[in-house]
Amino acid sequence: MSDAVLEVRGVTKAFGSRQVLRGVDLTVTEHRAVALIGASGSGKSTLLRCIDLLEDIDDGDVFLDGEVITDPAVETVAIRRRLGLVFQAYNLFPHMTALQNVVLGDMRAHGVPRREAEERGRALLARFGLEGREDDRPDNLSGGQQQRVAIARAFSGRPRALLLDEVTSALDPELVGEVLAAVRDLKAEGMTMVIATHEMSFAREVADEVAFLHEGRIVESGPPERVLTEPQRPETRRFLSRLLEAGRI
Amino acid sequence: MTETAVISDRRLEREAARRSKERRGQAIAAISTFVVVGGIAALVLTSPGWPTVQETFFSWSVFKESFPDVLRGFWLDVKLFVVVEVVVLVAGLLVALVRTSRAPALFPLRLLGTVFVDLFRGIPTILLVYLVGFGIPALQLSGLPTDPVVLGGIALSLSYSAYVAEVYRAGIGSVHRGQRDAALAVGLTDSQAMRHVILPQAVRRVAPPLLNDFVALQKDVALISILGPQEAFRIAQIAQGVNFNYTPLIAAALLYLAVTVPLARVVDRMGGGGGEVR
Ligand SMILES: Nc1ncnc2c1ncn2[C@@H]1O[C@H](COP(=O)(O)OP(=O)(O)O)[C@@H](O)[C@H]1O
Numbered sequence: 001m002s003d004a005v006l007e008v009r010g011v012t013k014a015f016g017s018r019q020v021l022r023g024v025d026l027t028v029t030e031h032r033a034v035a036l037i038g039a040s041g042s043g044k045s046t047l048l049r050c051i052d053l054l055e056d057i058d059d060g061d062v063f064l065d066g067e068v069i070t071d072p073a074v075e076t077v078a079i080r081r082r083l084g085l086v087f088q089a090y091n092l093f094p095h096m097t098a099l100q101n102v103v104l105g106d107m108r109a110h111g112v113p114r115r116e117a118e119e120r121g122r123a124l125l126a127r128f129g130l131e132g133r134e135d136d137r138p139d140n141l142s143g144g145q146q147q148r149v150a151i152a153r154a155f156s157g158r159p160r161a162l163l164l165d166e167v168t169s170a171l172d173p174e175l176v177g178e179v180l181a182a183v184r185d186l187k188a189e190g191m192t193m194v195i196a197t198h199e200m201s202f203a204r205e206v207a208d209e210v211a212f213l214h215e216g217r218i219v220e221s222g223p224p225e226r227v228l229t230e231p232q233r234p235e236t237r238r239f240l241s242r243l244l245e246a247g248r249i
Numbered sequence: 250m251t252e253t254a255v256i257s258d259r260r261l262e263r264e265a266a267r268r269s270k271e272r273r274g275q276a277i278a279a280i281s282t283f284v285v286v287g288g289i290a291a292l293v294l295t296s297p298g299w300p301t302v303q304e305t306f307f308s309w310s311v312f313k314e315s316f317p318d319v320l321r322g323f324w325l326d327v328k329l330f331v332v333v334e335v336v337v338l339v340a341g342l343l344v345a346l347v348r349t350s351r352a353p354a355l356f357p358l359r360l361l362g363t364v365f366v367d368l369f370r371g372i373p374t375i376l377l378v379y380l381v382g383f384g385i386p387a388l389q390l391s392g393l394p395t396d397p398v399v400l401g402g403i404a405l406s407l408s409y410s411a412y413v414a415e416v417y418r419a420g421i422g423s424v425h426r427g428q429r430d431a432a433l434a435v436g437l438t439d440s441q442a443m444r445h446v447i448l449p450q451a452v453r454r455v456a457p458p459l460l461n462d463f464v465a466l467q468k469d470v471a472l473i474s475i476l477g478p479q480e481a482f483r484i485a486q487i488a489q490g491v492n493f494n495y496t497p498l499i500a501a502a503l504l505y506l507a508v509t510v511p512l513a514r515v516v517d518r519m520g521g522g523g524g525e526v527r
């Protein structure tokens with residue numbers, strides 16, 4: 001095991017009788033971005049939540065920097081502090097300002113003093129084009145602005161890896177670009193990422209690898225140009241042609 | 250140019266129509282209020298018993314005489330109300346937190362919380378005042394309070410804590426689970442997520458129903474009169490017995506209204522969705 005930041009091995013997860021993950025294997029090495037694609041309901045969100053220990057997995061293991069994190073004896077809170085997760089629906093804290101959203105984790109989970117946390121928080125918001133919106137509450141921000149606050153919030157704990165769950169799918173089309181720009185920015189600085197996405201052109205541009213999740217397994221993965229243009233598996237081909245018909249590519 | 254003029258005419262026409270409709274609405278409201286209120290007043294004032302009722306319920310001289318005593322008694326009600334309210338806000342929150350906790354170690358406490366709520370919400374408040382007020386002193390254990398005001402306050406606190414715990418619990422349950430997920434995802438512990446993310450939203454949401462319960466509490470403070478303390482209702486009752494005149498009770502009623510009506514207006518103001526309340 002070389003420089004893998006995240007390694008998912010044989011992970012299975014069922015909700016009641018519904019088997020969602022049936023043995024997922026996925027490796028993400030440092031500074032690389034993996035685009036996780038798959039039909040709606042295929043388990044992309046579930047996989048990301050399992051990695052961030054928001055769901056208990058049934059079988060298999062997840063490793064972070066070579067250390068198993070899915071062992072029941074492991075302190076989940078300490079692990080989550082080393083990962084960042086951005087939700088599809090933003091999940092910002094509505095009773096807090098943008099800045100308070102960003103600094104909460106730094107102050108309460110990482111013990112950063114308020115002044116320093118706020119300084120960093122402001123810089124982070126500015127970096128994602130939110131200068132001047134620090135004191136706005138989420139419901140005074142557009143969807144694109146909210147999602148950028150959410151990205152800043154997930155990034156503020158300086159995570160080893162960032163998990164992004166369809167960060168643009170709740171947005172109006174004209175707001176997608178600004179959020180993708182934020183992700184591009186993180187990629188440029190070498191952030192290790194797993195990006196669940198429906199934006200194939202974005203996956204092609206920003207991801208080093210595309211992994212296709214189908215019926216609870218990663219059935220095909222590889223460089224984007226290969227997986228997206230010459231898929232080897234019939235399931236992948238069918239999924240991509242359906243996206244093409246829907247005008248999503 | 251001509252086009253805007255045409256639109257302006259139509260607009261003036263519409264505004265005039267709207268104004269006349271409004272005026273007509275107000276006139277109808279005024280007339281119907283006058284008819285209903287006047288009708289009831291006429292009915293009461295011309296009833297054969299009215300002169301007696303006026304003398305026994307609305308006697309100005311009795312009012313003037315009894316009001317200072319009733320007001321003094323009411324001060325006790327207000328003090329008790331404030332103390333019980335603070336106790337209830339804290340105890341109710343603690344019970345709600347225990348009942349919503351997930352830690353396996355807290356299971357016995359959770360069970361206790363459920364029993365507490367079932368018990369004290371299920372017993373009529375007046376019965377609880379009797380049981381605590383007469384039952385605890387009857388045990389003759391040293392160290393237990395014997396002051397009827399304290400005992401009455403304990404009974405009211407038990408009853409209202411049970412209600413308020415359920416209000417808090419509903420508020421906590423109404424916060425979307427994505428909020429907890431997001432709090433955990435930034436590295437907070439379960440209790441930090443509760444304190445910094447879930448509770449602040451829950452409390453904002455339940456502020457109107459909580460205030461509503463406090464309007465009820467302010468009235469129910471009068472129940473301690475059955476244990477003997479000289480609070481407003483009790484004093485009014487005694488004065489009524491002395492004078493064979495019910496006016497002191499009216500004085501007490503007015504004092505309760507002086508507190509509960511403003512509280513009710515605050516509830517109205519906050520009403521609707523707690524979501525917008527900041
Ligand atoms: N908490 C849950 N309880 C029960 N079923 C769930 C839960 N979360 C997800 N599922 C189910 O798991 C499947 C995968 O969901 P999800 O991971 O959200 O897929 P995706 O993100 O790829 O659209 C879906 O059928 C969904 O209904």
Ligand SMILES: [Mg+2]
Pocket residue numbers: 044045046088165166
């Ligand atoms: Mg999803």
